Amino acid sequence: MTALHDAAPGAVPAVGDLADAYRYCRRLAAEHGKSYYLATRLLPERRRPAVHALYGFARTVDDLVDVEATAGRPAADCLAELDRVESELLAAVAGAPRRGTRAAVLAVADTIDRYSIELDHFTAFLSSMRMDLPGAPGYRAVYGTMDELREYMHGSAAAIGMQMLPVLGTVTTVAEAEPAAAALGEAFQLTNFIRDVGEDLRRGRVYLPADELSAFGVDADLLRDCQRTGRTDPRVERALAHFVAVNRDYYRRAEPGLAMLDRRVRPGMTAAFELYAAILGEVEDGGYRVLDRRAVVPRRRRVALTAPRLLGMLAATVR
Known part of the structure; x- marks a missing residue:
């Protein structure tokens, strides 16, 4: 340059x-x-x-x-x-x-x-x-509460959604669409945290809030033990099921924002929404084994989810 x-x-x-x-x-x-x-x-x-x-x-x-x-x-x-x-x-x-x-x-x-x-x-x-x-x-290497984690996610995720919004364009005012854009950023981020528990643990970090983990009898030591031994534990499974349910609520709050986007970008963002939300289903179907592997949406399902949306986006760009 x-x-x-x-x-x-x-x-x-x-x-x-x-x-x-x-x-x-x-x-x-x-x-x-x-x-x-x-x-x-x-x-x-x-x-x-x-x-x-x-x-x-x-x-x-x-x-x-x-x-x-x-x-x-x-x-x-x-x-x-x-x-x-x-x-x-x-x-x-x-x-x-x-x-x-x-x-x-x-x-x-x-x-x-x-x-x-x-x-x-x-x-x-x-x-x-x-x-x-x-x-x-x-x-912070660990987060004590969801409020603490949301403070982090405000900048790492919600702010990214709000940065993108004026560029993507809206059919409403940007201010009206911002809460949903912020919620979508947080939904994506929380999905990453659930999917990447094992990877983050190896880096000395636990993003999922300690107080909500402890409600299920889970702490960092138990997570590390399960990761080291490769065994599963019902307490960990129940805690992760809880966070999956919390995460789905973020997606529910974000979904109305898709209709607020410019019609030319709406199909692509809807595809991203559905693809990321599908990761949660893969976590469930994999028995919450996120400590020693990464949940991935299979290619066939990715194509099934995204192809119709991407075709819709292509059609919208030439109208």
Whole structure:
């Protein structure tokens, strides 16, 4: 990417710099978010760069806080880098991008301006990412209550849904559609937590709230024992069944929001809704064996769920 020169207050990046930034985000989505990237191909062409920018920014930040993937890089260095990302974003949104500003930051700052996206959705996302970073203020390896987990999910999931909303477009006001978009983000996130209990446990994290686990006689030690021995335990199964039921309530609250979306993106988002919700059924059908394996919707069912919706989206884009 062409580096930005120092910009005076109120200046905007040169067209070439911005175009390079969007191309970078597009490549990032194509290389690292293949399913996500393919889904964006079904959106109206003019909306795709903004969706790539949102992905590029989230991916850039996620890579910074993934200490395990950065070969043991000190958490303090990751935190300092995260702070710099936020500083770069605030400067770019204010119209004064700094020399060396990351491409994803440039692109997302332009997207924020073009689609009038609330900056708070991005600062909330950054706050939640700090909660994943050891040594950062507010870092949590475990969550005591659902309220604590929802504080995290507000930035990690609900805010993402609300970032996307102005880009996708609505047939209502954005404000009217935001609660459902937030609920859908949280529904997807909670599904991830249920599906990835084993993976998160190996990384020293338990996202499912401790107080609700303990109501079924489950704690981190029992989870680790089941993971180590490969055995199942009725207490764990009952706890996971509870969280599946809670998760389905999130989907119920999110579902009315699908009808609020622009008709051209509605089929694709409905497909995503149904596909993610289907993961919960796979968890149930697999006997809640999430500590030593990952629940996956079989390819045949994925096609059955998504093909009609994607065809509907294709039809909507040419009307």
